[in-house]
Amino acid sequence: MRAPTLSQAMPQASPATEPALDADAYRIAHYTIVPQRHYGRIVAAVLILGALAAIIRAFAVGDIEWRYVGLFLTAPAILAGLVNTIALAVCAMALGIVLGVLFAVMRLSKNPVLSTVAKLYVWLFRAAPALLQLLIWFNLALIFPRIAFPGLFDVRTVDVMTPFVAGLLGLGIQQGAYTSEVVRAGLQSVDQGQYEAAQAIGMTRLRMLRRIVMPQAMRVIVPPVGNEFIGMIKLTSLASVIQYSEMLHAAQTIYYANSRVLELLFVASIWYLIVVSVLSFGQGFVERHFARGVAADRR
Amino acid sequence: MSTATPSAPIVRAIDVCKRFGNFEALKAVSLDVNAGEVVCIIGPSGSGKSTLLRCINQLERMDGGAIWINSELIGYRREGSRLHHLKDREIARQRRSVGMVFQRFNLFPHLTALGNIVEGPVQVLKEPPKQAEERGRALLAQVGLADKERSYPSELSGGQQQRVAIARGLAMRPQLMLFDEPTSALDPELVGDVLSVMKQLAVTGMTMIVVTHELGFARDVADRIVFMDQGEIIETGPARELLSAPGKKRTQDFIAAVRA
Ligand SMILES: Nc1ncnc2c1ncn2[C@@H]1O[C@H](COP(=O)(O)OP(=O)(O)OP(=O)(O)O)[C@@H](O)[C@H]1O
């Protein structure tokens, strides 16, 4: 509303008052177009390439025996470590997802006992560092020498709490706490109308969750869980502290013997890089699978 | 009250009350719907039409009164003079005989048109998938979408989605179909397709309760019209009679306002 009064007060140069260009001035179709030159980009690229070259040269001439990297890349001990790393990551992640779904459903339940228990679980296991949780599980025998259920089983804790089991519990239970938050967000992202439509065709609560709600929540759940899976691969290296012979532990065992510290750390890095690359690739497939029927929405 | 005789109503609602906080959405609503009858519910926004349908399908829990569907008390198990709330599984079983069509379609977006239709028969009624798919195709043909069985909801127009939703409800072989403003989320040119599917359905003898603002449809198809306002049934009567000569002032005003 203010604009007209302003322009009345201060008349500006309008096109009509400019002198008309002569007809030749409009004939520019045959001129050569000179693109904008991005001098900044060229300078930056030169600087970065220079820095990269310097780093590569440093590693090449440094006191590193690249021979050893090649040699140990496929050493049986390293490959066994790789398998153990993948085994622990997959099992811990599976446990994390099962617990995550369970506690997310509990959290959203109308039963106040269930939802409070779920809240406490997330609160407790997100708070303690992963390394600390691993140490607690591994050393559980110090306070509970035996694990027993009257009449069913009775075992020595040290026999059960192997490095693998301690790693699985420590990492999996913590992962469950994170995953349950992701799953909860996924479940809440599903429209209320979907719940009602599922009920209207006579589905029970459980079947509705499994057939209707979860498949839709997966769209929201898969990307962060994929990320966390990648994080889990790397988190398993913490289990080297509790004597689980995963990849880093295998590398360390070798370099304690032959002192080729960096060479073996590079070997481990290369394998982590490969595994994570494969996972990132697989993540894309899973995401596309759960985007069924929705992709067309993004017109 | 009559017991289960052939002429017992499909729906018998007696003094149904529903409160949201202090607000009374339904104030002692009673309604009988007989087998094969088409009842249209009309009334201003907020008058409790959806709430009544949702009580019939147990998407809302009543605060008072009771509803029988096919002479079975819904939501409760009777033991002597006590009424016990039914378990989730029992409520799910009771809902099977009632189909519901929503204003916003609520098709399952991760399933194809045919997948939406066979989901209930296969998962809930445990029909063999082959047989369910065969019938699903017949239902798609019935709603005029034989060529769309592989389409996902996001690839269908609003009118097509709503027709799939009707087929999804029919796939459960319900004794009663509930429609909550099935055409009010549709572009005007798509309304006709959905209404004609519903008209056909009425002709086949399906018992239907339809909340609608389409007075033309109500006049042509409904056996009876129920006018609701402020959580009460104000007036009910044969469709043409009620529309052409409403007895109550509030009904007259509403009809005049919708026609205007
Ligand atoms: N979940 C709820 N919580 C609180 N109030 C509600 C809820 N559902 C409905 N109501 C209220 O109950 C009243 C009746 O709602 P209802 O949806 O049954 O009306 P309606 O007749 O279907 O209206 P419309 O024609 O707009 O769909 C409204 O005033 C509404 O605000």
Ligand SMILES: [Mg+2]
């Ligand atoms: Mg409504």
